[in-house]
Each structure stands twice: as structure tokens, then as C-alpha cells.
Amino acid sequence: MFVEAAARLNVQVKLLDVGDTAPAKQINYLPGPDGKSQHIDGSFADPEKIRQLASQVDVLTIEIEHVDATQLQKVLDDKLVDAVHPLPSTIALIQDKYLQKVHLASKGLPLAEYVAVGPVDMSKATDAAQARSAQVESVAKIGAEFGFPLMLKSRTQAYDGKGNYVVRSADEAAAAVAALGDGKRGLYAEKWAPFEREVAVMVVRSATGEVRAYPAVETVHKNSICHTVFAPLRTADPGVEARARKIAEQAVATFGGAGVFGVEMFLMPNGELLINEIAPRPHNSGHYTIEAADTSQYENHVRAILGLPLGSTALKVPSAAMINILGLADSDKDNEAVAKTLVPAVVSLDVPGTTCHLYGKAGCRKGRKIGHITIVGQSDAQVRSRLHVIEEALDKATELAEKGGRLPSELTLPGVVALNASSAASSSTSQTQKGSSPKSAADFSHPQPLVGIIMGSDSDLPVMMAAAEILKKFDVPFELTIVSAHRTPDRMRTYARSAPARGLRAIIAGAGGAAHLPGMVAAQTALPVIGVPVKGSTLDGVDSLHSIVQMPRGIPVATVAINNSTNAALLAIRILAAADPTYLDKMQRYMEEMENEVNGKIERLAHDAWDYTLKK
């Protein structure tokens, strides 16, 4: 993905990786005079290979941090390259997660409490058995202080949950140390952080220290491996997204060198954000940016390391998600198992707004990231329903992979194993699940609502239900609840202020008499608020109408006719239609139907006028 971004800017990339057909090499042919590829065949941990690469390029960068940072510093000192990005010192600092924490803490950034375990400098521990028992003793002591469970971590070479151990009691200390290097690796411990959700922010940093954060996203892990990512982050607390971006920018600003960095955080129940760890490179949580942001994380990495202007990090679509494709096969030779691994890819081809990225990796052993799928859409609800189709198929494939059953034909393309030309082309018609469509987005109190219907009292419900029915008819995800301006002012404040951060796009508020709810909600949100004057027992609803419509300059309420919550819902849909052609089409069809219905009545009236009212 980095190579693609570089190629679009005519930037030549020379790669160091094992073999001729490493994924990045497949899409980057750099022929020498002999017609052979000039990429370097070797390990990114091999100092000699790093030196060889450095002598042939102008700028060196990394896509994985487990490299030989000492050698990177050396080639820089020896002036074999103009620059290494990020700085070798940054890479070294980040490689050691304990030192990373010490560094971030020294800059005042928020972290879960942490402490080194046993002998801090493992290079001086000559006797592994001695080091092991010192570590075990230390873990027990830290547990007594931090409490259990305790998160024990390797300081180095840890990723995707590897190198982490949850110690549930002092009794488990020895087993934990044994599992994490058995006295041969440095460890540290973190106080258990019972987070509510995980949040990540990609930040691009120029060599001169300019930082630009992408939107904060929610990451969902399964078995410690990133499973899905949702952008942008939605929270009831309206400040979280901006706080996460700010913390991430502050953290990345403390490092040296250019490039993109992934900052992973915990969102605690009290709204606090704690940095978990930082990756000095393009990150899985930023893959969605290829389809969903103005500039992808990869292009911004290219720009940053070359001193080109940083690109806009704004989302260009309203909502996006990413799901990883992980290997399900124990053997790469097992076609059936490979086909199961590819189920999400195959199914995604029939889901609108999806882009499937297969990396061209040689195998797909269990848990290996062999690709990902990005899903974009006009709303969270649409993205979730599209994702749902893929996740359902994935669950089925995973279950079959575990239990050993055969894949049903609707989850494969006939003859397709690796989605390659030779096998796919022979099937002239696709057999993927044409029939199945993402489940309907609209239901009562949808988890990703676009419209909120609120009313001052349940006595308004008979009037307001018509709005709910219209939204359901148009498949608009909505929520419906009671918010009283006079009886629950705090709830009203929270509801109004959190509305945009929760993803709402319009609020319909019904109220009667001294009808304050619509105006007071409008005063506390920047979203459009639609007011429905509910007719009370006196004054025919004129009191409600005037209370709602006669708002002071500065705070508008979109007022509809007395008791006409139908029109409030139709107005909410028109507001969605302003930016979403699908709803525009639906509204146009609805208006045509109304016209046809009246035309039908005209017809009946012409033929049947004398007893029209009776029959009706």
C-alpha cells in the first residue's frame, strides 16, 4: 500500500524483504540492466542488508519497527542516506515498550500506571535462572501493589497480543514469566485498565515537527488482534474525539523524524483516555484512510518522509469501517481451508461501498493478516449493515474451519480458490449470495440512529408515533425517547450536546403548551431541530405553535404544522436527502406516489361522485 502511494507520485521505492514475491515487491518492478529486480532479498533485521539498501537509496523508512535500529543509526552517521524516517532513536525508543512509557510519562501524557519488572537491564543479567526468579518475585510484589489481574508485558518484539500475559494472581507469576521469555527478555507490568472501548488515532508528522491527526476511530480486537475499525469514533461524551486527537498529536510531536504514527488508546469509563502504545509506521487502524480520507496514511507517509507538504487528514465520506481478513487455514495447500479464509473477500464483492485488499501473501496460516476490506457509506447504520453481511459470512466460515465442515456454495465463487484469473474466468455467472441483502437499517431505537424523536411526555406519543412510522417506511435509522425540558433539564442538555458526536443528523422534538423543548434543544446543538407543536386542551395548539416558531434571532427551530409529526419526519428525510442521493430518490418517489394517489381519487370522483363520500 506504501508502494502504491509512492508510485502515484513517481517516487521510486527499493525494498528490503525476503524473497522475490514479498507483497510489496509484487507491485513494484525495479529492473536493473540484467532485467532482474533490484530489490534486496533479505531480512530487515540483517545489519548487512540494511547497509546494502542504505547505500542505494536517498531516504530510508520502515513498515515494521522490529528492525535493527542500531544499524539504522550507523548508516545515518556514515552518511549512506540523507535521512532515516522516523529517526533511528525514535524507532529504538518505541521498540522497547517500557522505555516508550517512560518517555511518554516524562512528557506528561496520560498512561495506565506501569512499572519495570525484575532486573531492568536484561543485557546485564547473565544468569537466566537468576533473572527469572527476580522477575517472578517482582511480579508478585507489583501485583500486591497494583492488584490483580495484572497485565504483564514483554518490553520488546510484542505485537498482536504476542508478548502480553494477564496475571490473575500471585500464583501465576512464574507461569507468566516463563511464557514471556523465561528470564531472557525484559518485562514490565501495567495496572489493569478496565477500559470501555479502544480508540486509535493516526498522526502524520513532518521532519520539522508539524503534526496532523486523522479522525479518532474505534478499534475492536478479537483474541488481541485488530478485528474491525470504525471511523469516525462515536461517543455520548461530545469531547472525546477531539481529546483523543489532541493527545495523539502531542504524543507524536515528542518523537523525532517524519512519517505516520499509530497511537492506540484506552477510553476509560470516566471519559479519560490512556495511551496504550504507539507504532512508528502506517498502522492497521489507519487502513480505512485509503478509501475514506482525503489523503491515505500511506501517501501521507510518503509525503512526510520526502519533505513534501502533508495532505489533508479529513474524512471524505460520512462513515467508514474496516475488517481484517485473517488466515483460517492450518495448511496453505488445503484449497478448502483457503476458500474459507477468502469468504469475507468473496462476499464483499456483492456489498456496495466495499473495497477488498488482498495482500498477495504466500500463505494464509491461522491468524495471519492476509488482507482487509474497507466499507464506506452515507451513515454509520449503512456501514454497519454492510459490514454485517461480511461478518455473518465470516462467522460461518470460521465455524466451518474450526469444525471442519464444507463451505456452502453460496459463499464461494465456483472454482475460485485464490480469486485468480484462471479459475474465476471460467464461471460466466456469479453465484455469490445475490439474494441476501444487508438487514434493514430502520428499527425502533436503532443503535446507529440518524434522527432522534423526542417528546416532553408520553402523552405526546400518539401524535409523535406518525413520525416514527414515516422514518421506518423510509428505512431511516432513528431513536425515540422522552426528554422533558421542564422535568429533566439535565437529560435535555446531555441529549442535545451529545447528539452530533453520537452521529445524529436531525432531531424532531414534539411539545405542547409552553412548548420549550424544541427551542431549548436547538440552543444546545448545532444540528437542525424540527419542532412539532402538539395541540393541548386549550387554545387549539396556537400556544404550542407560537412557543416553538417564534424563536429569537440566532437559534432556529424548523417548525411544522400543529400535530403534524408526519411532516416533521418527512422534513428530517429531506434534510438527509440534501446530502444523500438515495434519500432524495426515495422522497421523489414518495411525492410521485402521493400524486398518483390523488389522481386515483380524481378518477373515482369523476365516475362515482354521487356516493363518493359514502363509499370512502
Place this chain on the structure above:
Amino acid sequence: MFVEAAARLNVQVKLLDVGDTAPAKQINYLPGPDGKSQHIDGSFADPEKIRQLASQVDVLTIEIEHVDATQLQKVLDDKLVDAVHPLPSTIALIQDKYLQKVHLASKGLPLAEYVAVGPVDMSKATDAAQARSAQVESVAKIGAEFGFPLMLKSRTQAYDGKGNYVVRSADEAAAAVAALGDGKRGLYAEKWAPFEREVAVMVVRSATGEVRAYPAVETVHKNSICHTVFAPLRTADPGVEARARKIAEQAVATFGGAGVFGVEMFLMPNGELLINEIAPRPHNSGHYTIEAADTSQYENHVRAILGLPLGSTALKVPSAAMINILGLADSDKDNEAVAKTLVPAVVSLDVPGTTCHLYGKAGCRKGRKIGHITIVGQSDAQVRSRLHVIEEALDKATELAEKGGRLPSELTLPGVVALNASSAASSSTSQTQKGSSPKSAADFSHPQPLVGIIMGSDSDLPVMMAAAEILKKFDVPFELTIVSAHRTPDRMRTYARSAPARGLRAIIAGAGGAAHLPGMVAAQTALPVIGVPVKGSTLDGVDSLHSIVQMPRGIPVATVAINNSTNAALLAIRILAAADPTYLDKMQRYMEEMENEVNGKIERLAHDAWDYTLKK
């Protein structure tokens, strides 16, 4: 771009093109056992090379139609490949633009009048001089019938304006024939089509005949070469976009084989659409789909030819544009001229929402397409203002290239010639025009308005001007005009019905007394309509308010307070804010400012209450 799309689906591509470093080969390393690339070095017109390629792949497709179609048919007949897409017969038909017209006309598709020139079958014309004079005579005769100017075209090998000749009088017939092959090529003539605009539609076709059109776009040509593309197409006539898509789908449905097709059309002043020509491959007018559509034209081409499900052709962003980067250099060795060619690319790096695609072509001689830039944004106005920055720089570079002046430093990256790593990396700070920003989008009657302010009479202007001022303050592109329900009902109908197709997202309508304008506009558009009750000389505006707000079920008007057009504009901005975070932020800041302003008054009142009203 095709190779990128294929790589994402793990589809192996083997290429036939001249040299080792043809653009597509650069991003596709297909090593054989000897480590050398397995692509084929040769011309796509060479029958032997086509045969060689066919024997090594499963499916053959093309990226340019000037191939040896006879040989393609032969390799298919000889079963060297499973499929050729589109069918060789389709390619042959399209290669000959005259036969293409005959075919389309036979299917009832709309075309400008056309007729063959001179001897139709050039293969039988053995004497070039004789053929030439027959052609000249024929052109003069056709001119007498069709009138001048007359469009004379080569039947084959014509693209980017090459092979076209505008014959202004019978006297020019000989010169025109001489310019177009001098009696050695078949010609045809078209009646002059004084089109209003040019329209293009990409259509993807499956092998089984399913067709899916992308949105219709406007294409702008300069010197017969595509200069810019705008998506979606905006027209005052609301039906044009759908008609263009339908004609394109019908046309592509008549061809055999799978793949994407580009359908170029003329939009005539009377609203008629005439097909100009069709390309049987991914097309320049569809490049915008890479960043702006659910599925790019390239991925859909890959899917179509492999029998995979076709991808969604919907736009995922509200607005997009594309501008080509054409060579300005006469010599590839002239660094200064190369730098001028790259000016649009360099400048685009500082413009949000842009993606620059450089193709890695070896040279950049004058007029050669060496890349393109896609621009996406939340509105046409935003996209145009972003494009404006690039076009201004391009105009400057073009002028300098023609007159020979040196490029000012703000249009280059220091030391950068080919945007390659070696030179760019040495400049740690960018010198591109940081200071210049796209010109403000909001002005009176903006050419790409998002909001329309209309009123029944100029007597409403004093009330409605406040709305214009608010929209200007928030940088919202708008238009302001008079539309009277009672005095100009036809104008009102046209205004309301054309609003979505012209790109409007909300309409503010002010009216007094028996105020019918807002409701009647709402009855004829699916967009949100905001009604401002204007206070007349009697009844204090209650007549206007009730006329506007008490709409029947089915047609809502978002009514604001009497005379309060400020709130109407603020509501329109909230409607935009529902889908655009930039406007949401602006509205939130506006509300904070209001709060601060009142806080200031509270302060003054506390210290200065006795003469507060006097001072105020």
C-alpha cells in the same frame, strides 16, 4: 491503474507493451524462474506478440482499442484463451467510427447526422490519387447537404482530436482530405453539432449483459483533449442526468463481451443527447471514480472480465473533479520544461481533497497525458475552488512554457524535478504556495450554489437580506432571486424542479400574506424548504405564519419566526452541517460567540446597570 485494481484482488496480470518500464509494468513485477519479468516486450498491434500473450493467460483484455482485432478473434477461435473482453468483434466495430455509428443508429440510439465519405471500402481503393479526389468531391457534396462547418473524421486510428478536421467551406475540402490520410484512409462526415456541453458516462457490462452506469459527468475539452471532468453532471433540466445514463446503458448493452465502456455525448441546447463516440475500455472521463466512486472503473473492469459480481457505481462523495496533467516540454531533457509540466502536481499537494496520479511515463512531450489529479469535496463550490488553485498555477506554467520564462520558486519544490525521492528529500521544508488559499466560495449568486434564497417580491428584500448576510458570513455559496408563486407560477415550477439537479441542498423562501411560495416550492422538490413568514401591513404576520406552517400531511415546510430570515439561513447551515463536519464546527463556534456576547452584556449590566440602556 488497472494493474493496481487487479493486484488488490490477487489477480495476476501479464502485460504486452513496449519495453521493461512501461507504466503498468513498473507496478507489476511478475518474475520468472530466471528472476526476470515475464511481461511481454512488444507492440499491442503485433499479431505474433498478441498470440504469445494469449498462450500464457486465461483472459485477454485491452486498455487501448487500436489493437489487432483480427488476431484477437483468431486466438479466441484457436482457444488459446478462455475469453477476450470485450469481444474482438466489438473492438473491431468500435475501431471503425463509421461502422460504430451505423451500428448505434441501427439500434435506435441518438446520433448527430453522419454519412460516409467517398469510397466507403478503402481496401478496394487501389489508386490513392483517385480515392483522394473521390473523397474531396464527396466532402463538397455532403457540405452542400449538411451545411458548413462540417466535421470530417477519420474512420480509424482517431483519438484526442487527431483524425478530426473542421471543414469551414467547400474550398477546404481538399486540404481536409489531405490532412486526414490523403486518400489512404476511410473518412466520414458529421453534421455540425453546436452542442452546449459535453457529457460522458462510464458503463460496466458483464459478459452476461448486465449493465451499470456510473453517474453522468461533464467533460471539458481544450484543443480536443480532455482537460477537466466534473461529477456529477449539473443541469437546469432535471432529467438530463438520468437520460444520459439510460442512453449510455442502452448503447453498451448492444455490444458483446465484458468490461467498462466510456460513452461520450453532446448535450444539445434543446436538451437532446447525441452519442459522439464510445470507447471499449477504461476512459479518461472515468478516472475520477478511483477516489470518488464506491468501485473504480478499473476494479469494475477487472470484475467484469473475470465474471465476478459488478461493483456499485455510486458516488461516495458529494462532488468530484479531474484535471489532466499534459506534457508542456518539447524535450524530456529540459529540466525546466519538465518542472513546468509538473506544476499542477506540485501545487495539488497543498490542496485538500486532491490525489495526484503520475503515470511514470518516460517523457512529457507537449500534449502527452502524463498524469491526472482528482479533486473531491463536500460541494461543487468547494471542488471548483480547489480546482481553481491548480488551474491558476497550470495557466501560469503553460504561459511560461510557451513564452520561455523561468518558473517562479513558489511553483516548484526546491530541487524537485521529477518528484523523485533523491531530490525532494534534500529539502526539509516545502516552499509551495502555503499562503495562497482557494478563493472564498461565498458571493452573491454563486455559480455553484448550495442554498437558494427566493422571495415573492422585491418588497421582501429588506427582510430576506439578513439571510444572505448570514450565508456570506458562513462562506456558504448561495443564490438570491425573485420567484413569485402567484405572478410567475411557471418560473416557480422550473426553479423547484431543477433545484436538486443544479446542486442546491436547501431553499429559503420568504413570503407574506397568503404566503404560498414556500409550500408550493416544497410541493415540487424533494429538498428541504425553509419558510420565512414576512409581516405584511395587516394581521402582524400571523396570516403569513399560518399560511406557511399549516401545510398538509405529506409536504413539510420548515417554518421559522415571522420576519426572521436570519434564523432561516442559520437553519439552512444546520442542514448542511448535518452531513458536513466543517459547517458543524462553524455553527458550534457561532453559538459560542453568541454566548460570549451575552456574557459580555451580563458583565456590563453588573457594573453599569443604571445607565445601561442609555449607553446601549
